[in-house]
Amino acid sequence: MTFSQATEKKLQDIWSRYPEGRKRSAVIPMLMYAQDEVGQVTPEMIAEVARRCEVTPLQVEEVVGYYSMLNKERMGKHHVQICTNIACLLTGGEELWQHAVKRLGIGHKQVTADGLISLEEVECAGACSWAPCVVDGYEYHHHVTIEKLDQLLDSIQKKVQ
Amino acid sequence: MSTPVTAPPALVNFTVDGRPLTAPPGTLLIDACKRAGIEIPAFCYYEGYSLQAACRMCLVEVEKMPKLQTACTLPVSEGMIVRSETEQIAKARKGTLEFLLTNHPLDCPVCDKGGECELQDMVFRYGAGESRFTEIKNHAPERQWSPVVFYDPARCILCYRCVRACNEGMGVGALGVTNRGVVSEIVPNKVDHLDCDECGACIDICPVGALTSNTYRYKTRPWEMQHVGTVCTHCSNGCKTTLGVRNDEIVRGNNRDRSGINGEFLCVKGRYGFDFTANEQRLTSPMIRLNGRLEAVSWSKALGFVAEKFKSVLAAGGRFGVAAGTHLTNEEIYYLAKFTRAGLKSSNIDHQRTGDVVTLIDALGGRQDVLATVEDLYNTKAALVIGSDLSQQHPLLAFQLRADARHHQAKIYTVTPGPVREANYSASSLEAPAGEEFAALDKLTESLKAEKELVILFGDAIKGDRVRQLVAWADGLGIPVKYVCLVDYSNSRGAVDLGATPNLLPGYQPDPAPGLSLDQILNAADLAVFWAVGANPLRGRELAAKQAFVVAQTMFLDETAQRADVVFPSASAYEKNGTVTNVTGQVQRLKAAIRTMGTKTDLEIIGLIAKEMGLATVAGVWTHDAVFKEIHKNVHGYQVPLPLLITGMAAMTQPVNGGVKVDVRVDEIRSAGDTLFTSGELGRYSKLLTSVPEYPGALYKR
Numbered sequence: 001m002t003f004s005q006a007t008e009k010k011l012q013d014i015w016s017r018y019p020e021g022r023k024r025s026a027v028i029p030m031l032m033y034a035q036d037e038v039g040q041v042t043p044e045m046i047a048e049v050a051r052r053c054e055v056t057p058l059q060v061e062e063v064v065g066y067y068s069m070l071n072k073e074r075m076g077k078h079h080v081q082i083c084t085n086i087a088c089l090l091t092g093g094e095e096l097w098q099h100a101v102k103r104l105g106i107g108h109k110q111v112t113a114d115g116l117i118s119l120e121e122v123e124c125a126g127a128c129s130w131a132p133c134v135v136d137g138y139e140y141h142h143h144v145t146i147e148k149l150d151q152l153l154d155s156i157q158k159k160v161q
Numbered sequence: 162m163s164t165p166v167t168a169p170p171a172l173v174n175f176t177v178d179g180r181p182l183t184a185p186p187g188t189l190l191i192d193a194c195k196r197a198g199i200e201i202p203a204f205c206y207y208e209g210y211s212l213q214a215a216c217r218m219c220l221v222e223v224e225k226m227p228k229l230q231t232a233c234t235l236p237v238s239e240g241m242i243v244r245s246e247t248e249q250i251a252k253a254r255k256g257t258l259e260f261l262l263t264n265h266p267l268d269c270p271v272c273d274k275g276g277e278c279e280l281q282d283m284v285f286r287y288g289a290g291e292s293r294f295t296e297i298k299n300h301a302p303e304r305q306w307s308p309v310v311f312y313d314p315a316r317c318i319l320c321y322r323c324v325r326a327c328n329e330g331m332g333v334g335a336l337g338v339t340n341r342g343v344v345s346e347i348v349p350n351k352v353d354h355l356d357c358d359e360c361g362a363c364i365d366i367c368p369v370g371a372l373t374s375n376t377y378r379y380k381t382r383p384w385e386m387q388h389v390g391t392v393c394t395h396c397s398n399g400c401k402t403t404l405g406v407r408n409d410e411i412v413r414g415n416n417r418d419r420s421g422i423n424g425e426f427l428c429v430k431g432r433y434g435f436d437f438t439a440n441e442q443r444l445t446s447p448m449i450r451l452n453g454r455l456e457a458v459s460w461s462k463a464l465g466f467v468a469e470k471f472k473s474v475l476a477a478g479g480r481f482g483v484a485a486g487t488h489l490t491n492e493e494i495y496y497l498a499k500f501t502r503a504g505l506k507s508s509n510i511d512h513q514r515t516g517d518v519v520t521l522i523d524a525l526g527g528r529q530d531v532l533a534t535v536e537d538l539y540n541t542k543a544a545l546v547i548g549s550d551l552s553q554q555h556p557l558l559a560f561q562l563r564a565d566a567r568h569h570q571a572k573i574y575t576v577t578p579g580p581v582r583e584a585n586y587s588a589s590s591l592e593a594p595a596g597e598e599f600a601a602l603d604k605l606t607e608s609l610k611a612e613k614e615l616v617i618l619f620g621d622a623i624k625g626d627r628v629r630q631l632v633a634w635a636d637g638l639g640i641p642v643k644y645v646c647l648v649d650y651s652n653s654r655g656a657v658d659l660g661a662t663p664n665l666l667p668g669y670q671p672d673p674a675p676g677l678s679l680d681q682i683l684n685a686a687d688l689a690v691f692w693a694v695g696a697n698p699l700r701g702r703e704l705a706a707k708q709a710f711v712v713a714q715t716m717f718l719d720e721t722a723q724r725a726d727v728v729f730p731s732a733s734a735y736e737k738n739g740t741v742t743n744v745t746g747q748v749q750r751l752k753a754a755i756r757t758m759g760t761k762t763d764l765e766i767i768g769l770i771a772k773e774m775g776l777a778t779v780a781g782v783w784t785h786d787a788v789f790k791e792i793h794k795n796v797h798g799y800q801v802p803l804p805l806l807i808t809g810m811a812a813m814t815q816p817v818n819g820g821v822k823v824d825v826r827v828d829e830i831r832s833a834g835d836t837l838f839t840s841g842e843l844g845r846y847s848k849l850l851t852s853v854p855e856y857p858g859a860l861y862k863r
Binding site for chain 2: 057059062065
């Protein structure tokens with residue numbers, strides 16, 4: 001399996017950081033970068049990462065199964081994660097989640113019909129001090145209110161039109 | 162008494178339940194307690210495999226430690242005061258069990274594991290009979306992963322034992338764990354099925370009934386079986402297998418009591434390959450060829466007919482040729498060789514030779530203690546495998562080396578014609594085409610000189626003068642070296658030890674009047690009688706003597722039986738008592754597990770033929786213990802300690818020390834190259850072995 005030059009460079013870079021015999025430690029970051037490019041984790045990608053990290057495909061499969069940020073199904077162009085863990089819950093995370101679900105008509109790990117947005121209810125994105133938080137791809141949005149969430153979704157949808 | 166050079170390591174003193182105990186530093190508390198007879202329950206901990214610390218059952222109280230500690234990860238330390246059974250611990254264990262039972266189905270009445278289930282035992286001990294959990298249990302349907310393995314995710318308690326047994330013990334890595342939390346489950350390596358050794362180690366090691374085998378599932382309850390410890394008849398490694406028998410039918414094979422040289426190890430043949438005994442093609446009546454067709458006759462008629470024919474050929478000075486099976490017991494081989502020489506006045510007896518044991522024993526003349534045992538393979542600091550795909554052809558020996566590398570950091574070297582599994586953990590794996598092994602060995606010489614000791618295992622690529630060359634090369638290393646000459650079948654070693662070769666009497670004494678080898682027998686145009694005892698030499702070969710009278714003792718109507726004039730239905734190794742000698746020269750006892758109606762053991766058939774011929778006194782009594790007594794008394798190297806044998810252990814034979822100057826006929830020594838899924842003449846009659854997708858497999862593929 002081949003990747004774009006930019007991704008390939010990232011993969012090589014992360015791979016070279018681990019010493020011989022410890023290449024398996026690069027499995028997670030490599031999968032993340034590869035997923036960013038392809039949009040999902042595919043069987044070919046699992047085989048490729050396994051080969052490069054000197055582990056069996058099954059061992060990569062175990063990692064993919066365990067971590068929720070690695071998706072075997074294709075997610076939307078914008079993967080919007082809304083935290084409903086304790087700090088966000090107390091500051092309105094649950095309402096944000098319900099609002100997004102209602103507005104987009106999709107649920108957890110589902111994608112809008114146009115493939116633009118997918119939603120994920122996450123357990124702590126690590127931004128409790130600025131709760132509630134919403135993450136769009138790798139981009140964090142802090143102290144989110146329903147209005148701010150609407151603005152975010154509007155801007156995503158507008159960009160396409 | 163001299164003082165030891167190095168002081169023994171200081172022992173650590175600690176107390177468990179008020180009992181002062183000691184253990185070497187670094188010992189895990191759970192192991193130290195076990196050795197002192199204090200059982201600490203655990204699901205995930207398993208001796209010999211890496212630590213998981215997943216189940217929380219082994220929690221104990223340790224003074225000055227604020228919380229309960231997992232005994233499976235806690236090394237003992239000086240002055241440690243431990244309590245293994247307190248109210249607090251019982252409460253914690255009960256809590257853990259209550260959690261496990263939230264989703265574990267209570268289908269114990271139909272579960273294979275019921276009665277020998279570790280979860281059942283723990284709940285019996287600690288309770289958790291009532292649950293605070295009122296939600297619906299998380300359920301997932303049962304899956305079949307291969308013709309052998311079934312997985313029931315609902316019963317799984319995620320102890321990871323199967324994953325570790327497959328990764329570490331077998332070196333296969335066919336099982337993993339996917340997903341997280343309550344939906345975690347074991348997954349096979351090919352999404353919905355397995356591509357593996359089909360050994361079933363995962364099934365045996367499962368503490369609950371999550372992994373079950375197709376041969377045993379829903380067939381019986383553990384307490385309804387008799388458990389018979391005998392020796393697997395498929396390959397030369399000589400694994401002890403405990404057969405579960407119900408109503409004269411073998412329903413299970415395993416070795417959970419860890420008796421024997423193999424501990425818990427068994428491959429697919431030892432665990433599931435017993436089904437050939439119940440194959441509907443088993444012969445159950447003697448047959449005589451009448452008008453060109455084999456017709457069933459009575460035992461007395463068939464025996465009388467053979468005896469008459471043998472007598473007339475003997476009187477006329479005709480030539481006999483005898484092919485001895487490599488699955489026969491030591492007693493049968495000895496008795497057959499004795500009767501052939503003394504009764505039939507012939508040394509034309511041979512077996513299918515698969516390794517050059519004879520030259521090795523000659524080449525090792527003058528050396529003491531140079532034949533390695535199965536145990537040595539687990540303890541040696543270095544091992545060298547030449548010309549064998551060990552994981553395929555000698556699964557127990559490969560398992561021992563793998564465990565040695567894992568537990569003792571042993572260095573493994575391989576020189577093989579293709580890729581082998583040992584390469585995954587070996588210090589060096591060289592590929593060399595057959596015939597060019599020594600060039601590769603020269604590359605290893607320097608590294609091997611630096612080792613403290615070495616065990617060399619070699620296959621049929623090294624035979625004749627090349628064995629002497631190998632021994633000379635190994636002598637040049639300047640380190641202690643032990644040897645294993647790899648042979649294929651369950652009693653290949655016994656056959657050569659006990660006289661089933663044309664030029665050697667039992668105990669490697671040269672025969673003063675050497676006879677014909679197997680190839681010579683098959684090619685002798687003037688052969689009058691060809692007698693195949695538990696062997697099928699006519700598979701893919703012709704008997705040159707068209708007029709020869711052919712007698713076959715066999716379980717099935719194989720190629721030799723199809724050519725035979727008289728066929729005797731013989732018992733399998735699982736229906737016999739006696740002993741067999743494994744590849745390393747260790748003798749073990751066979752115990753009859755079942756009887757198949759209509760068959761007789763080969764020993765009895767030979768004895769009855771001798772009796773009908775009026776030669777009973779020449780051949781002697783045909784009971785296995787009488788013959789063994791004779792072997793024990795007369796055969797050099799078989800003066801083994803009887804208590805070892807009687808208690809089902811393995812006793813090492815000590816063959817002669819060199820001086821076996823005979824022609825070994827190198828061209829007749831060839832390994833059959835059986836894989837994990839084939840087994841000489843037996844494999845094709847095992848429906849299970851032939852049903853796995855990996856069948857027939859191939860050597861040097863991974």
